[in-house]
Amino acid sequence: FYSKGKTQGPSTTSSIFKDKNGVGADVTYTDEAGFSFAYPKGITVKDITPVDSVTYTKLSLQKGKESLGIDVKDTTAKTIDAPSGATLSGATTLGGISAKQYASDDILYTMAIDAGILYVIQGPKDGDFWEETQNLIASTFSFAGSAETTGGGAGAIYEEEEIVE
Numbered sequence: 640f641y642s643k644g645k646t647q648g649p650s651t652t653s654s655i656f657k658d659k660n661g662v663g664a665d666v667t668y669t670d671e672a673g674f675s676f677a678y679p680k681g682i683t684v685k686d687i688t689p690v691d692s693v694t695y696t697k698l699s700l701q702k703g704k705e706s707l708g709i710d711v712k713d714t715t716a717k718t719i720d721a722p723s724g725a726t727l728s729g730a731t732t733l734g735g736i737s738a739k740q741y742a743s744d745d746i747l748y749t750m751a752i753d754a755g756i757l758y759v760i761q762g763p764k765d766g767d768f769w770e771e772t773q774n775l776i777a778s779t780f781s782f783a784g785s786a787e788t789t790g791g792g793a794g795a796i797y798e799e800e801e802i803v804e
Contacts (some may be wrong), residue, residue, distance in 0.1 A: 648711075665677075666679070674711045676779050703758070707773060719751070737751065
């Protein structure tokens with residue numbers, strides 16, 4: 640289900656998502672690691688995944704001099720610990736997986752662990768564009784083969800594949 644190595648990048652799709660300024664988030668990034676998410680037009684997505692045995696994806700979403708990062712990698716941790724200097728600020732979901740949000744003075748984190756995989760989205764805590772972008776990514780994060788839910792903006796339902804022989 641998950642794959643390390645990339646050949647596919649962002650694709651433009653029609654989207655109904657709007658940030659608080661009414662700017663359409665009409666670009667969807669689809670990753671070979673098995674997930675996708677929407678983000679606002681005008682952001683550049685760079686795949687900076689290192690060649691190692693634990694990282695599925697490392698992305699940098701950039702606009703101007705600021706950026707937001709997305710990391711997906713193997714972990715042995717069973718629970719999420721608050722990043723240094725950050726405190727719990729909320730909860731959300733990533734593709735149906737329970738996620739926690741932490742905030743420091745200048746960084747907002749969205750973190751989840753599922754099936755030995757750690758998902759981290761981190762970016763500037765600016766009370767505006769980057770926080771809205773992070774919330775948009777979290778709310779539209781979905782896994783390949785998952786069924787989208789209706790209403791509430793809950794994202795998608797995470798369903799593991801099962802092989803019956």
